[in-house]
Amino acid sequence: MIRIEGLTILFESFKIMNLNIQIEEGGFHFLLGPTGSGKTLILESIMGLHKPKRGRIWIGDKEVQGLPPERRGISYVPQDLALFPHLKVRENILFGIRARDLDMKIYEEYVYALVEVMKIGHLLDRYPAHLSGGEKKRVALLRALAPKPKLLLLDEPLSGLDPSIKVDIQHLLKNLHASFHPTTLCVTHDFEEVYFLGDGITIFIDGKVEQVGRRDDVFLRPNSEKVAQFLGAKNLYRAKVLKNEPSSQRLILGVNGLQFSIPMSLYQDRIEVGKEVDLFIRPEEVMILRDGKLVKDSLKQNIFEGKILDISNRERYYTIYFQTTEGKILFEISIPNYAFRNLNLSIRKMVRIALREESLWVMV
Amino acid sequence: MIGAAVGIFIFYLGLILSLFYFVGGKGFWEALSHPNTLFSIRLSLVGATLATFFAVIIGLPSAYALSRFKFVGKGILDTFLEIPMIISPVALGAAFLVFFNTPLGELIQTKGIYFVFEVPGIILAQFATIAGLTTRLMKASLDEISPRYEAVARSLGSSPWQTFYRVTLPLSFRGLLASVILSWAKAFGEFGATVTLAGAMPGKTETMPIAIFTSLASANIDKAIVLILILVAFGLLVLYSVRLTGKRVRYD
Numbered sequence: 001m002i003r004i005e006g007l008t009i010l011f012e013s014f015k016i017m018n019l020n021i022q023i024e025e026g027g028f029h030f031l032l033g034p035t036g037s038g039k040t041l042i043l044e045s046i047m048g049l050h051k052p053k054r055g056r057i058w059i060g061d062k063e064v065q066g067l068p069p070e071r072r073g074i075s076y077v078p079q080d081l082a083l084f085p086h087l088k089v090r091e092n093i094l095f096g097i098r099a100r101d102l103d104m105k106i107y108e109e110y111v112y113a114l115v116e117v118m119k120i121g122h123l124l125d126r127y128p129a130h131l132s133g134g135e136k137k138r139v140a141l142l143r144a145l146a147p148k149p150k151l152l153l154l155d156e157p158l159s160g161l162d163p164s165i166k167v168d169i170q171h172l173l174k175n176l177h178a179s180f181h182p183t184t185l186c187v188t189h190d191f192e193e194v195y196f197l198g199d200g201i202t203i204f205i206d207g208k209v210e211q212v213g214r215r216d217d218v219f220l221r222p223n224s225e226k227v228a229q230f231l232g233a234k235n236l237y238r239a240k241v242l243k244n245e246p247s248s249q250r251l252i253l254g255v256n257g258l259q260f261s262i263p264m265s266l267y268q269d270r271i272e273v274g275k276e277v278d279l280f281i282r283p284e285e286v287m288i289l290r291d292g293k294l295v296k297d298s299l300k301q302n303i304f305e306g307k308i309l310d311i312s313n314r315e316r317y318y319t320i321y322f323q324t325t326e327g328k329i330l331f332e333i334s335i336p337n338y339a340f341r342n343l344n345l346s347i348r349k350m351v352r353i354a355l356r357e358e359s360l361w362v363m364v
Numbered sequence: 365m366i367g368a369a370v371g372i373f374i375f376y377l378g379l380i381l382s383l384f385y386f387v388g389g390k391g392f393w394e395a396l397s398h399p400n401t402l403f404s405i406r407l408s409l410v411g412a413t414l415a416t417f418f419a420v421i422i423g424l425p426s427a428y429a430l431s432r433f434k435f436v437g438k439g440i441l442d443t444f445l446e447i448p449m450i451i452s453p454v455a456l457g458a459a460f461l462v463f464f465n466t467p468l469g470e471l472i473q474t475k476g477i478y479f480v481f482e483v484p485g486i487i488l489a490q491f492a493t494i495a496g497l498t499t500r501l502m503k504a505s506l507d508e509i510s511p512r513y514e515a516v517a518r519s520l521g522s523s524p525w526q527t528f529y530r531v532t533l534p535l536s537f538r539g540l541l542a543s544v545i546l547s548w549a550k551a552f553g554e555f556g557a558t559v560t561l562a563g564a565m566p567g568k569t570e571t572m573p574i575a576i577f578t579s580l581a582s583a584n585i586d587k588a589i590v591l592i593l594i595l596v597a598f599g600l601l602v603l604y605s606v607r608l609t610g611k612r613v614r615y616d
Binding site: 044047048049068069070072074075076077078080082084085086095096099100143144147153 | 510512513515516517518519520521522523524526530531534535
């Protein structure tokens with residue numbers, strides 16, 4: 001278990017206040033924040049390169065705050081990778097084992113397994129200058145993992161790669177984590193990375209932690225408009241709580257005369273009738289209904305009719321801009337390419353959309 | 365523009381070639397083998413090497429600190445490195461003479477080493493002239509090496525020292541070497557500060573540049589030319605070696 005408590009960093013124009021992160025042994029935790037929010041600085045402070053103003057860091061039950069970087073057992077993969085250009089791939093990989101004076105015999109099999117997973121066996125005698133972007137990432141990851149760190153720090157590990165290679169490395173990271181379970185803290189601003197790899201997420205905006213949680217909780221249920229905005233929330237509406245229906249355990253919310261129904265159970269007593277709240281639904285959680293097809297019970301409460309205003313193709317999915325007939329509420333809807341083809345959609349076509357109750361999220 | 369560049373080349377080449385007008389006379393060979401000439405050459409080589417050695421001992425850690433750390437007064441310190449480059453070497457030598465007449469200076473001389481009009485004075489004067497330059501050049505070489513390499517090396521278990529000699533030093537080696545060579549060349553050709561502090565005593569404190577000056581003053585043209593040619597030869601050798609070290613390293 002990694003525990004970072006009350007980390008406060010004041011450095012140049014950066015002001016990072018009271019950061020708390022907990023990562024289970026073998027967990028993959030993301031620190032997600034906008035570019036230029038001091039994420040690298042946080043990693044360098046955890047590593048021991050910057051002295052934070054306050055804060056404590058535990059690795060297991062050992063407090064490492066106060067130890068120099070070389071004695072913390074933390075490996076670091078910077079964004080620019082910093083492969084040692086004067087050393088061959090093999091020497092780069094073994095750098096940590098040699099620097100820590102570890103017994104090569106014990107590590108040999110493990111390092112060999114890593115080389116296999118990373119598929120870099122044929123690169124061992126090359127210098128970093130002769131590697132492609134993807135190969136460099138693999139070598140840098142392997143170099144960091146070779147001495148079996150207690151914590152692996154990754155700084156935007158998928159930045160600067162071609163899309164196809166990015167996908168490769170993403171899968172590789174996932175396999176690597178599944179096979180070797182390094183406890184990992186990764187900073188990024190890339191939601192896709194987080195969605196694919198992370199299990200825990202800390203959302204970090206303007207030097208402050210805004211939300212901590214499991215991946216799905218954070219993405220589907222941001223706790224503030226700020227987080228929702230940062231996560232690229234498109235369908236965010238100011239709503240008023242109209243009714244509380246204890247019989248059906250539902251809350252009815254109104255937006256521009258349109259009524260939305262949500263389960264009460266998620267909010268307990270936090271929402272009172274008459275209160276103004278933010279209502280949010282992710283674009284990929286909005287369903288376009290096919291004519292004549294039966295609708296599931298969970299969808300029946302929130303069905304709206306309207307018109308498609310615009311359609312744009314985003315390579316792997318389509319974005320549909322939809323406006324309800326009543327209330328003129330605009331929805332952005334993401335659907336995969338195959339679904340788009342099945343639905344036979346076109347601009348100005350009248351369709352019905354359905355919102356799963358659980359996907360509607362209210363921020364109080 | 366190329367014409368201007370060629371013009372400069374011809375200007376310097378012509379200057380050097382003109383020296384050969386006087387080469388080959390009987391006096392030339394005599395001057396070359398004269399004990400005082402040989403002494404000057406030896407003294408210059410040893411003096412410049414020692415001055416460079418001390419400049420590196422002080423300059424390398426200073427350069428590292430200036431390149432990597434933030435500390436109070438860094439800006440002032442950085443500016444001070446340029447002092448020997450902007451003030452006349454004679455003024456620098458004169459400042460030393462004044463210093464060694466203060467109580468502290470006298471104490472150093474009586475209890476420690478005599479500098480004024482002595483060989484250590486040569487080394488001190490040359491050191492003072494080049495230390496700032498050495499630090500500056502070395503800092504520039506270190507600046508080119510991203511501190512991220514060091515950060516990664518530290519995270520992988522290297523102590524600061526190990527990081528320096530396993531990562532920083534090999535990566536900046538050529539730049540550092542070029543800095544050392546250029547500093548040595550500057551010390552080797554130093555005149556103003558040296559002559560002011562150590563004097564111009566033949567067979568004692570007369571380095572090559574000083575010997576050139578005194579030979580001219582005593583109208584010994586042959587000796588002056590011998591020494592100038594040797595200086596030029598060393599200079600060209602130095603420039604050539606800097607060019608060799610300056611070539612980009614290719615790891616393949």
